[in-house]
Amino acid sequence: MSSLINQKLIDFKVQAYQDGHFKEVSKSDVLGKWGVFFFYPADFTFVCPTELGDLADTYDEFKKIGCEIYSVSEDTHFVHKAWADASDTIKKIKYPMLGDPTGILARFFGVLVEEAGQALRGSFIVNPQGEIKAYEIHDMGIGRDANELLRKVQAAQYVAEHGGEVCPAKWRPGAKTLKPGIDLVGKI
Secondary structure, eight states: OOOOTTOBOOOOEEEEEETTEEEEEEHHHHTTSEEEEEEOSOSSOSHHHHHHHHHHHHHHHHHHTTEEEEEEESSOHHHHHHHHHHOHHHHTOOSOEEEOTTOHHHHHTTOEETTTTEEOEEEEEEOTTSBEEEEEEEOTTOOOOHHHHHHHHHHHHHHHHSTTOBOOTTOOTTSOOBOOSGGGTTTO
16 A cells, blocks of 8 residues: 555545535635545444544634544435434534545545445545645544544644644644754654
């Protein structure tokens, strides 16, 4: 498997459900701001609503740093609406829920399990130029933490804005960063 780091988004156009409305989302909608593509296996399941609810609870924090969330499953936008109508957890989601029934996005990001017709749990941080800057992929039964994802977006933004500086483990905004150089070799 080759790395997706610095890969540019493909051209795509999908249907989405967002806050009571259907809309189209394409590559051009994503460019110009930070984004997170958050893949999950399927609507009307068990771990998925816990993750999507966690993201809904932290969505305002992502918006404050200029980052949009795009949740993605192989379901259609119609199924996303039905799930929001049926579940109080999903009803509180304000970010776009992308339908990917043809698997165009899941295949590009390398998370589609063809025989299941579902995506693994993949989180992909994309910069304003449409390049993947960080990602992690979990098996279907392992949930993720929205606060850790937010921290990773903040670190990616910091590194992009402060050339030559890097963020150490557990870095949070306002904490010390590192400036790699000969004087640090063997000192950390």
